[in-house]
Amino acid sequence: MSGKGVFIVLEGIDGTGKSTVSKKLKAWLEENGREAVLTAEPTDDWLGKAVRRANNEELDPRTESLLFTADRCQHTLRIEQMLKDGKVVICDRYYGSTVAYQGAALEKDMGENAVSWLLNLNGPVVRHPDVTILLTSDPKVAMNRVGNRGELSKFERVDYLTKVQDIYLTLAREARWTVVDSNGKLPEVLEAVKKAIQAYV
Numbered sequence: 001m002s003g004k005g006v007f008i009v010l011e012g013i014d015g016t017g018k019s020t021v022s023k024k025l026k027a028w029l030e031e032n033g034r035e036a037v038l039t040a041e042p043t044d045d046w047l048g049k050a051v052r053r054a055n056n057e058e059l060d061p062r063t064e065s066l067l068f069t070a071d072r073c074q075h076t077l078r079i080e081q082m083l084k085d086g087k088v089v090i091c092d093r094y095y096g097s098t099v100a101y102q103g104a105a106l107e108k109d110m111g112e113n114a115v116s117w118l119l120n121l122n123g124p125v126v127r128h129p130d131v132t133i134l135l136t137s138d139p140k141v142a143m144n145r146v147g148n149r150g151e152l153s154k155f156e157r158v159d160y161l162t163k164v165q166d167i168y169l170t171l172a173r174e175a176r177w178t179v180v181d182s183n184g185k186l187p188e189v190l191e192a193v194k195k196a197i198q199a200y201v
Contacts, residue, residue, distance in 0.1 A: 005083030015142030
């Protein structure tokens, strides 16, 4: 494995196993001598807390989009420094989540313009990852997994998550992300993810 900084992002609807895969990927990288950092969005700082508060209130999706992007702007600055230090940064959600989730929420008001507006909004504040992996799942299966965690958020509905995943798949085609079916067994999913990042780490 090389010693240069690498930026890896895992995307996908709720219940696709992003957090679990991220943790196991970090452990695998460290076992192979790479310094890896696990991070996520929303972040844990005050901007990330504002995002979480917004999730629990009836804010306009455009307002939420701006909060997510503000949090991402500061987060990206920290990611840039970690990459300069030669670390592998594994990010659980990045700009794709805002484009997919808020894109679905804004579809009623903005139609096809929603996704392009969100991409333009995020363009100046993001660093494009070296590898983005989209974990996909049947939304009904994903919802069953999420339901086992307890109370569902306003984003966790089958019809809504179906729209979100459709936007994700469009982004994956256009940006050439790696798509991994997460309906299978975890070891198989993890192996597919390792294969996707092997050339970069």
